[in-house]
Amino acid sequence: MITRKHIYLSIIALATLLCSCVNSSKDKCSGNDCKISVTDFRGKQIGFKEPPQRIVCLIESALSGFYMLHAENKIVGVSSNVYEGNVFSQYAALDERIKNKSLPAPGNWDFISIENLVALKPDLVVMWASQTEAIETIESKDIPVYAVMLKSTADVYKEINDFGKLTATEKRADSLIQYTKAALSEIATANNNISKTKQKVYFMWSQGPLETSGTNSTVNELIEMAGAKNVCTSADEHLVVNLEKVIDWNPDVIVMWYDANKNPDYVLNLSGWGNINAVKNKRVYELPSVFMCDLWTLKFQYAAKLLSSWCYNYENKSVNLENEKAAMLKKLYDSKGESIK
Amino acid sequence: MKNNKIIVIILYSLPLPVLFLSLFIGPSDMASVSSILAFFKHLIFSGNAETFQTVQAILWDVRIPRIILAFLVGGALSISGSSLQAIFRNPLVSPYILGLSSGAAFGAALALAFAFLPVQVSAFLFGLLAVALSYIAAIKHKNLSIVSLILSGVIVTGIFTALLTVVQFLSDPFKLQSIVHWTMGNLHNASWKLLSSSYIPILAGVIILFLMRWRLNVLALGDEEARTSGINPSREKIIVLVAATLASSAAVSVAGIIGLYGLIVPHMVRMMVGPDNRQSTILNFLFGGTFLLIIDDFSRTAAGFEIPIGVITMLIGAPFFLYLMKKTNIGWEN
Amino acid sequence: MGELNTAISIQNLSFSYEKNTVLLNANATIEAEKLTVILGKNGSGKSTLLRIIAGLLPYKQGLIGISGKELKIMSLSERAKTFGFLSQKHKAVFPFTVEQVVLTGRAGYINFVPKKSDVEVAETAMNKVNIMHLKDRIYTELSGGEQQLVMMARVLAQEPKMLLLDEPTTHLDFCNQIKLLTLLKELTMQKLTVIAVLHDPNIAFLYGDDFLFVKNGTLERPAEPIKPWSAEYLKTVYEHELQSVPYAGRALIVPGIIQKKQNDR
Numbered sequence: 001m002i003t004r005k006h007i008y009l010s011i012i013a014l015a016t017l018l019c020s021c022v023n024s025s026k027d028k029c030s031g032n033d034c035k036i037s038v039t040d041f042r043g044k045q046i047g048f049k050e051p052p053q054r055i056v057c058l059i060e061s062a063l064s065g066f067y068m069l070h071a072e073n074k075i076v077g078v079s080s081n082v083y084e085g086n087v088f089s090q091y092a093a094l095d096e097r098i099k100n101k102s103l104p105a106p107g108n109w110d111f112i113s114i115e116n117l118v119a120l121k122p123d124l125v126v127m128w129a130s131q132t133e134a135i136e137t138i139e140s141k142d143i144p145v146y147a148v149m150l151k152s153t154a155d156v157y158k159e160i161n162d163f164g165k166l167t168a169t170e171k172r173a174d175s176l177i178q179y180t181k182a183a184l185s186e187i188a189t190a191n192n193n194i195s196k197t198k199q200k201v202y203f204m205w206s207q208g209p210l211e212t213s214g215t216n217s218t219v220n221e222l223i224e225m226a227g228a229k230n231v232c233t234s235a236d237e238h239l240v241v242n243l244e245k246v247i248d249w250n251p252d253v254i255v256m257w258y259d260a261n262k263n264p265d266y267v268l269n270l271s272g273w274g275n276i277n278a279v280k281n282k283r284v285y286e287l288p289s290v291f292m293c294d295l296w297t298l299k300f301q302y303a304a305k306l307l308s309s310w311c312y313n314y315e316n317k318s319v320n321l322e323n324e325k326a327a328m329l330k331k332l333y334d335s336k337g338e339s340i341k
Numbered sequence: 342m343k344n345n346k347i348i349v350i351i352l353y354s355l356p357l358p359v360l361f362l363s364l365f366i367g368p369s370d371m372a373s374v375s376s377i378l379a380f381f382k383h384l385i386f387s388g389n390a391e392t393f394q395t396v397q398a399i400l401w402d403v404r405i406p407r408i409i410l411a412f413l414v415g416g417a418l419s420i421s422g423s424s425l426q427a428i429f430r431n432p433l434v435s436p437y438i439l440g441l442s443s444g445a446a447f448g449a450a451l452a453l454a455f456a457f458l459p460v461q462v463s464a465f466l467f468g469l470l471a472v473a474l475s476y477i478a479a480i481k482h483k484n485l486s487i488v489s490l491i492l493s494g495v496i497v498t499g500i501f502t503a504l505l506t507v508v509q510f511l512s513d514p515f516k517l518q519s520i521v522h523w524t525m526g527n528l529h530n531a532s533w534k535l536l537s538s539s540y541i542p543i544l545a546g547v548i549i550l551f552l553m554r555w556r557l558n559v560l561a562l563g564d565e566e567a568r569t570s571g572i573n574p575s576r577e578k579i580i581v582l583v584a585a586t587l588a589s590s591a592a593v594s595v596a597g598i599i600g601l602y603g604l605i606v607p608h609m610v611r612m613m614v615g616p617d618n619r620q621s622t623i624l625n626f627l628f629g630g631t632f633l634l635i636i637d638d639f640s641r642t643a644a645g646f647e648i649p650i651g652v653i654t655m656l657i658g659a660p661f662f663l664y665l666m667k668k669t670n671i672g673w674e675n
Numbered sequence: 676m677g678e679l680n681t682a683i684s685i686q687n688l689s690f691s692y693e694k695n696t697v698l699l700n701a702n703a704t705i706e707a708e709k710l711t712v713i714l715g716k717n718g719s720g721k722s723t724l725l726r727i728i729a730g731l732l733p734y735k736q737g738l739i740g741i742s743g744k745e746l747k748i749m750s751l752s753e754r755a756k757t758f759g760f761l762s763q764k765h766k767a768v769f770p771f772t773v774e775q776v777v778l779t780g781r782a783g784y785i786n787f788v789p790k791k792s793d794v795e796v797a798e799t800a801m802n803k804v805n806i807m808h809l810k811d812r813i814y815t816e817l818s819g820g821e822q823q824l825v826m827m828a829r830v831l832a833q834e835p836k837m838l839l840l841d842e843p844t845t846h847l848d849f850c851n852q853i854k855l856l857t858l859l860k861e862l863t864m865q866k867l868t869v870i871a872v873l874h875d876p877n878i879a880f881l882y883g884d885d886f887l888f889v890k891n892g893t894l895e896r897p898a899e900p901i902k903p904w905s906a907e908y909l910k911t912v913y914e915h916e917l918q919s920v921p922y923a924g925r926a927l928i929v930p931g932i933i934q935k936k937q938n939d940r
Binding site: 081084086109110111205206207208209210211234236239240241242243244245247248250257259260261270271272273274275 | 372
């Protein structure tokens with residue numbers, strides 16, 4: 001007869017079996033064993049004997065890097081944000097599995113289903129360093145975590161470099177970085193030749209017209225790459241400012257982060273903004289897409305080019321950055337880049 | 342009694358100087374006190390103020406609408422709170438008790454996430470919907486029991502809070518951040534447009550409550566007393582409820598959730614001038630408006646960024662209230 | 676007694692709370708400008724009757740005529756100008772002053788805020804009850820007896836034709852009971868009809884003009900020659916051994932058992 005005790009015992013046995021399956025990651029190593037070793041953004045070292053073959057990437061921008069490195073075949077799980085309107089069509093063009101919605105998404109920047117994640121048997125999870133509780137839980141199951149925190153373009157380079165090491169595509173990573181750096185210095189040289197006074201830019205996040213970024217942010221770097229000046233000189237990464245301040249600053253250009261529900265007309269019609277130069281002269285621009293302009297990927301060069309042309313080449317209506325965009329996508333994603341719209 | 346009269350005179354005369362002085366307070370370096378004074382001088386003596394375009398823009402486009410909005414929002418929340426406390430005969434009641442805040446927050450979040458309606462409109466409608474639901478749930482045999490009303494308010498609040506969580510859960514980080522900012526209360530988006538969309542319901546509610554000010558005394562005595570002295574308590578309560586909901590949901594829709602405000606100010610006013618609603622109703626509007634304006638003056642100048650006003654009302658208002666509670670008689674002895 | 680002097684006529688009145696029948700086919704007339712006392716055991720329906728007349732409990736069966744007009748069709752303010760109702764216990768929450776509380780009695784006359792004339796009526800009412808000295812005191816800080824007098828003044832400020840008082844002496848000390856009953860007598864002189872529920876038959880018989888007994892869901896007035904204060908009759912009302920002691924043309928009532936025991940000695 002099967003007793004309750006038997007049932008408990010079998011459950012425990014089953015659980016142990018499951019755990020051992022998950023834990024039997026043979027690629028893990030310690031000390032000098034490690035062929036591959038990277039230090040993530042927490043300063044934690046993670047090492048592997050062999051490149052991890054089952055990667056779950058819970059950061060949408062980081063996932064982009066894996067596609068640039070042609071390492072997408074190692075991706076077994078993605079962020080659920082990939083399936084959202086803003087970026088879905090581009091990822092669908094890059095990956096049949098996403099197009100068919102067959103690539104599992106066990107979580108995102110906010111919430112993670114540990115059960116679904118563990119079921120994917122990953123040997124590496126890429127996620128935000130801010131998700132400390134989830135990281136602790138995942139690491140306690142002996143799954144290594146590469147935690148990401150991006151504050152500057154240098155961080156973006158480090159991220160792609162580390163992904164290169166982890167997926168044995170270091171050369172590719174290096175060439176992508178070199179390509180991006182070259183593109184940026186091209187913008188810088190072009191701007192030097194213009195030698196106008198620096199244009200003042202106000203950056204507007206999609207949360208609201210008064211939400212902007214200060215000097216300690218990727219936005220600030222982007223504006224400087226474009227040869228312009230961020231009007232907000234506060235050190236904060238993200239802050240809400242007073243409209244009085246914006247009127248004081250009187251920016252020449254307003255750049256809006258992409259928002260499906262807004263366009264520059266929204267800013268031009270904002271009550272109380274009429275006296276600001278950028279509004280008066282209708283120099284309000286919106287970054288065209290999250291995927292194309294993601295400041296947390298190597299694609300930020302495109303945003304920098306856009307910004308630069310909005311600041312210094314706005315009178316020339318014939319400027320067309322579509323070719324430049326296509327060239328960048330070709331470079332970053334190779335042949336697949338052509339199919340991204 | 343004499344002491345009381347002095348306080349009343351101070352409360353009546355406080356708003357004007359505070360409204361005026363607030364014109365001079367703000368983070369702008371261009372619109373400094375001296376340049377504003379120079380601008381006024383020009384305006385009065387030469388009638389030509391073109392050289393002061395920036396000052397004029399900051400005063401006219403930013404400060405004045407914000408000052409008026411802060412005053413109206415503070416006044417609306419306080420007068421609604423005091424009226425509801427009177428008809429509910431309960432000191433724990435605030436305009437949010439019937440689910441208004443959670444309904445409005447859900448409405449705002451829904452609009453922020455899916456953009457099917459302007460945020461203010463959606464917040465206003467869902468605020469009203471939440472109150473209506475609590476009210477309908479509480480009514481039994483055409484009778485309105487206060488206990489069931491508070492209870493259904495708590496339940497409806499729970500439901501809308503859960504729905505809000507669902508929306509937050511489905512939102513991306515940008516939208517989530519806007520939702521969180523909205524629920525913290527904010528006046529930094531104040532503009533003439535926002536003001537024009539909210540002043541009618543706010544003033545309509547305030548005027549109705551002002552007219553009802555003495556009747557609140559009758560209602561505060563209890564249903565039987567009101568009924569036998571010729572007032573239909575259910576009907577009058579509904580009038581007060583509708584007016585208070587109208588004013589406070591319009592306030593919430595433009596300023597987000599300003600926590601505890603509608604609860605604290607009525608107590609403060611009662612501590613200062615006593616419970617007679619004939620006097621305290623209008624003083625709640627005046628003092629509520631003035632006090633929120635002072636808090637907002639602080640919130641827009643204290644730091645380089647905007648401090649959400651709901652946070653300040655909690656952090657300044659609540660300890661100040663506790664201090665008053667310790668020092669004076671709260672006035673709810675039974 | 677002529678039709679003209681009838682203030683309230685009750686015909687076939689029935690009332691029940693859920694399944695608990697309180698009044699069944701009750702009939703009675705109440706005379707105008709008299710102090711009518713309603714007596715009966717606890718839970719017999721005295722207060723219920725008063726509340727029905729005050730319009731606080733809706734009745735479905737029976738008729739109640741107020742000076743010839745059916746109670747049901749009277750508006751709230753018409754009722755307020757006719758009846759002043761004083762409940763057993765009032766629970767105040769706000770620390771209003773006495774004057775503010777008394778003033779609320781004028782609600783049926785006031786559209787938005789009280790006028791000067793309303794304040795004067797309130798002051799007259801306070802004078803009648805002799806509480807003018809309490810005018811600016813805080814109602815919630817008064818003693819139970821004082822609060823009862825304030826509520827009495829509030830009801831008088833209503834300027835009703837009839838007073839409905841539900842056990843008005845409950846919270847009063849002996850001295851204040853006498854004062855209140857004397858006041859009620861005076862008010863009947865001023866052409867007010869006073870109907871009071873009392874649980875002390877002695878106070879009732881000392882001051883009352885007319886007596887109505889609630890008994891098994893009906894209203895009863897003992898027919899001549901039976902006197903209301905006769906021990907035999909009261910035994911049927913209170914279902915208890917009673918003894919009446921003749922006093923001032925009427926009688927005082929004492930429990931019968933004590934009398935017997937004393938006689939045994």
